[in-house]
Structures are given as structure tokens and as C-alpha cells.
Amino acid sequence: MKILPLIRIANYYETDRMGIIHHSNYIRWFEEARVDYLDKIGMPYFEIEKMGVMMPVLEAHCEYKDPVHFGDTVVILTKIKEFKGARLTISYEIYDKETKKIRTKGETKHCFVHAETFQPLRLRTDYPKMNERILKLVGADIVDWESNS
Numbered sequence: 570m571k572i573l574p575l576i577r578i579a580n581y582y583e584t585d586r587m588g589i590i591h592h593s594n595y596i597r598w599f600e601e602a603r604v605d606y607l608d609k610i611g612m613p614y615f616e617i618e619k620m621g622v623m624m625p626v627l628e629a630h631c632e633y634k635d636p637v638h639f640g641d642t643v644v645i646l647t648k649i650k651e652f653k654g655a656r657l658t659i660s661y662e663i664y665d666k667e668t669k670k671i672r673t674k675g676e677t678k679h680c681f682v683h684a685e686t687f688q689p690l691r692l693r694t695d696y697p698k699m700n701e702r703i704l705k706l707v708g709a710d711i712v713d714w715e716s717n718s
Contacts, residue, residue, distance in 0.1 A: 572609040575602045575645040576666060579637050589636035595673050596629050598645060599661045603677065606647040606659075612702060622696065623687070624657070624679040631675035635665075642666040649706045654693045656680050657703065 577598065585591040604614050617624065637643055644664045651658040656678060663673040681690050692700035 572606075574647070575605045577601070577643050577645060579639055579641045579643065581639045584639045587636075589638055592631070592633065595631050595633070595663070595675065598643075598663065599629065599631070599659075599675060599677055602645040602647045602661055603659055610702070610706060612699065617699070618684060620696065620699075621684045622690070622699070623682050623684045625682060626677050627656070627680055628678040629675065630677075631673060633673055635670060635672045637663070637665075637672050643672060648708070648710065649703060650676060650708065652703050652707050654691045654700065655689055 579590050583590050583594040607614050607617070614624075642665075644666050646662045646664070648660050649657065650660040657680075658676055658678050660676045661674060662671060664671055681692055681696075682688060683690055690696070692703065
């Protein structure tokens with residue numbers, strides 16, 4: 570399976586006084602990319618929530634390599650980096666669409682909880698189909714970057 574990455578144009582309202590994307594907006598872009606990725610792999614977030622599962626963010630890390638400016642078009646590559654049944658790590662790489670130069674990279678860590686109680690759950694026993702789906706994607710480079718050249 571190959572999917573298309575999230576392609577995004579940097580908006581003016583996301584910039585700071587220096588004319589570059591404010592650092593906090595990269596975390597928002599990670600969230601957009603995560604929701605887009607889940608949808609493209611057949612696990613739309615709204616469906617996960619309908620099942621009674623939530624995926625709160627436990628940790629977010631962002632490494633700024635080169636600033637993104639208003640009007641720049643970026644490509645966000647998303648990958649499931651690690652999955653341990655109760656916890657999930659997703660990695661992100663943001664590239665300039667034109668030059669393919671890396672701009673930012675990072676990751677978010679999540680756990681799975683019951684929506685009503687916020688008690689932790691283990692997908693292997695509570696949601697085995699979702700567990701299998703995620704296991705198949707750990708470390709897989711399924712985003713088709715070359716189709717968007």
C-alpha cells in the first residue's frame with residue numbers, strides 16, 4: 570500500500586513577527602498529518618472515537634531544521650515509528666515541496682484509553698483488529714513522496 574503525504578501551504582496567520590511559521594504551529598501540523606495519515610490507512614480518527622477509543626498525546630517533540638515562510642508549500646511525511654500495544658509513537662518529517670530540503674522533524678507519543686473512563690486499554694485484547702492493523706504499519710514507509718514531486 571502506498572499513500573500520498575499531506576501537502577500544505579503555510580498560511581500568513583501562522584507566521585510570527587519574523588515572517589516565519591511560529592514554532593507552536595508545527596505541533597498543529599503534526600496533528601493534521603496524524604489525522605490525515607490515520608484516515609489514509611483506513612483508521613479514520615472519528616471511527617476510532619466511535620469505537621470508544623481515544624489517543625491522547627503524552628509527549629510531543631519538534632526539531633526545527635530550517636524555517637518555513639508564509640506561502641511555502643511543505644510535504645509532511647508521517648510514519649508509525651513504534652507500537653507497544655498500549656503506546657504509540659508517530660514520527661513526522663516536513664520537507665519543502667520544491668527543494669525537498671528537510672525543514673522540521675519530530676514525533677508524538679500517544680496512549681490508548683477508553684473514551685468514557687479515560688482508563689488505559691491494550692489494543693491487543695480490547696481491539697485486536699486495530700492492533701493488527703497498526704502492527705503491520707510499524708516502521709513501514711508507505712507514504713509515496715515521489716508521486717508528489
